[in-house]
């Protein structure tokens with residue numbers, strides 16, 4: 001019989017040194033969402049385990065790329081996209097790690113206009 005405190009833990013089967021298989025309850029790792037570019041924790045998001053019960057607006061901020069990039073990386077991506085749009089930079093000159101996201105921002109800007 002499982003104890004009530006083990007209900008939230010994940011059940012796994014482990015072999016004992018005597019060769020028998022026993023149930024073991026391990027604590028689930030709760031991971032936070034991280035920025036795709038720098039790996040920093042994204043503010044305003046919930047850990048995946050708590051997301052199921054939360055409402056849509058509690059899950060992530062509504063700004064473009066807000067669930068993917070952190071605030072500082074998002075600002076750089078938007079800046080790079082605007083530079084490409086205004087002709088200051090070519091899309092090939094944008095730093096490689098921001099190129100994909102700058103392209104996404106650019107698509108949104110040009111699609112919206």
Ligand SMILES: [Zn+2]
Nearest residue numbers: 035038070073
């Ligand atoms: Zn970042």
